[in-house]
Amino acid sequence: MVEASKLWFEKACSSCSCSELIHPWTYKCSDATATMLMSNIRGSYKFYAMVYLIQILMKGKKLSKKEMVEQFKMYLKSGIFGLTVGSSFVTLNCIFRKLFFSEFSYYTTVLLPCTVSGLAVYFEPPYRRVMVLNLFVNLVFEYWVRTLEMKGWLRRSPGKETMIFMLGSAVFFYFLRLDRENKKRTPLFWFFTPPRVSKEVGEPVEGIKGRSAACPHSGPCINYVLKGTAQLFGVGCAMTMLRAILPKILTPTKALKSLRFSHLKLGLFFGGYIGIYRLIVCLLCRAHGRDSALYALPAGFLSGLAFRAAPSTPIALAPLTSTLQILGSWGYQKGMIPANLPLIEILYCLCQGLLFHARVMHEDVCPKYIINLMHTVTSSKADEIQAGFIQRIVKLI
Ligand SMILES: [Zn+2]
Ligand SMILES: [Zn+2]
Numbered sequence: 001m002v003e004a005s006k007l008w009f010e011k012a013c014s015s016c017s018c019s020e021l022i023h024p025w026t027y028k029c030s031d032a033t034a035t036m037l038m039s040n041i042r043g044s045y046k047f048y049a050m051v052y053l054i055q056i057l058m059k060g061k062k063l064s065k066k067e068m069v070e071q072f073k074m075y076l077k078s079g080i081f082g083l084t085v086g087s088s089f090v091t092l093n094c095i096f097r098k099l100f101f102s103e104f105s106y107y108t109t110v111l112l113p114c115t116v117s118g119l120a121v122y123f124e125p126p127y128r129r130v131m132v133l134n135l136f137v138n139l140v141f142e143y144w145v146r147t148l149e150m151k152g153w154l155r156r157s158p159g160k161e162t163m164i165f166m167l168g169s170a171v172f173f174y175f176l177r178l179d180r181e182n183k184k185r186t187p188l189f190w191f192f193t194p195p196r197v198s199k200e201v202g203e204p205v206e207g208i209k210g211r212s213a214a215c216p217h218s219g220p221c222i223n224y225v226l227k228g229t230a231q232l233f234g235v236g237c238a239m240t241m242l243r244a245i246l247p248k249i250l251t252p253t254k255a256l257k258s259l260r261f262s263h264l265k266l267g268l269f270f271g272g273y274i275g276i277y278r279l280i281v282c283l284l285c286r287a288h289g290r291d292s293a294l295y296a297l298p299a300g301f302l303s304g305l306a307f308r309a310a311p312s313t314p315i316a317l318a319p320l321t322s323t324l325q326i327l328g329s330w331g332y333q334k335g336m337i338p339a340n341l342p343l344i345e346i347l348y349c350l351c352q353g354l355l356f357h358a359r360v361m362h363e364d365v366c367p368k369y370i371i372n373l374m375h376t377v378t379s380s381k382a383d384e385i386q387a388g389f390i391q392r393i394v395k396l397i
Contacts, residue, residue, distance in 0.1 A: 004106075023036070036087045036091070037083070039087075042379055045082075078123075081120050086374075089110075127187040131188075165315065166302070171300070181196065191274065192232065201214060205289070214285040214290045231271075236269060
C-alpha cells in the first residue's frame with residue numbers, strides 16, 4: 001500500500017480544487033455536504049447499534065425498562081456525535097480552503113479539520129467522554145507501536161503482548177481496587193469489576209469447601225469462580241458469534257456451518273481472565289483469613305495468561321491506558337490538574353485528528369478499529385476519498 005508522505009501528498013494534491021479532492025462525487029460544495037450527511041446518519045446509527053449491543057452484553061444482566069429507555073437516549077446522542085464528526089470533514093475542508101488556505105497541504109487537509117470536529121464529543125455526557133477518550137488514547141498507543149514496528153525499531157509477538165498484558169493487568173487491578181473506596185470513581189469499561197476489599201477478618205481455611213470470612217463474595221468459593229468463568233465465557237462466545245453470524249443472518253445454515261473451534265478463543269480469554277483472577281484472590285483470602293488490595297497484583301498478573309488464547313495489540317495495551325486514566329483522575333481530585341481545564345475534550349480532539357490523519361496518510365500502520373469505524377460511520381465515503389488521494393499519488397510515482 002502507498003504511504004502518503006508529506007512530499008508526495010503535496011506534489012499530487014495541493015493544487016486540486018475541493019470538488020476534485022474531497023468530494024469527487026459532486027461538484028457543488030452544498031450538495032457534497034448534504035450527501036455526506038445522509039451517508040453519515042445511516043452509518044453512525046448502524047455503528048453505535050453494534051457498540052451499544054456489545055456494551056449491554058458485557059454488563060451480563062437483563063436491563064429494566066427504565067434502563068432500556070436510558071440506553072436508547074444515550075444511543076441517539078452518540079449517533080449525533082458520530083454523524084457530526086463524519087459529515088463535518090467535507091464541509092470543514094471546503095470552508096477552510098475558501099477562507100484560509102489557497103491549497104491543500106499535508107497537515108491542513110485531514111489533521112486540522114478532524115482535530116476541530118473532535119469538539120462534537122460535547123454531544124456525549126461527561127462520563128462517556130472519559131470512556132471515548134480512553135479508547136482513542138489506546139488507539140494512539142497502538143498506532144505508535146505499529147509505526148515503531150514499521151520503522152524496524154521493535155517487533156510485536158503474541159508472547160511479548162501477553163507479557164505486557166499480564167504486567168498491565170497486575171498494576172491496573174491493584175489501582176482499581178484502591179480506587180473502589182473513592183467516592184468520585186472514574187468510569188471504566190472493563191471485562192469485569194473486581195469487588196471492593198473486604199473488611200471482614202477470620203481464621204485461615206483449609207481444603208476447597210465453603211468460603212473464608214474474608215472472601216469478597218457470598219456462597220462457596222468454587223461457585224463464585226465457576227459462575228464468573230461461565231458467564232464471561234458465554235459473553236466472549238456471544239460476541240464472536242454476533243460478528244460471525246450477523247453478516248450471514250439470511251442464510252442460517254451457512255452461518256452455523258461456519259462456526260469453528262477458533263470461535264471459542266474469545267470465550268476462553270474472557271472466562272479464563274475472570275476465573276483465574278477470582279481463584280487467586282479466593283486462595284489468598286483463605287490462606288490469610290483477610291483480604292488486601294495487594295492480592296490484585298499476583299491475581300491480575302496470572303489472570304493475564306488467558307490473553308494468550310486471543311492476543312491482539314489494542315487489548316494488550318488497554319490495561320496500561322486504563323491505569324493512566326485512574327492516575328489522571330487522582331491528579332484531578334488532588335488538584336494537580338486545574339479543574340476548569342477541559343483536558344479530556346482537548347486530548348480527545350488531538351487523538352481524533354492524529355488517528356484520522358493516520359487513516360488517510362498511513363493506512364498500513366493505522367489501527368484496524370479506526371479503519372472500520374470510518375468505513376461504517378461514513379457508509380464507505382471515507383474510503384472513497386482516501387482512495388482518490390492515493391490514486392493521485394500513484395499517478396505521479
Ligand atoms: Zn467543496
Ligand atoms: Zn472465596
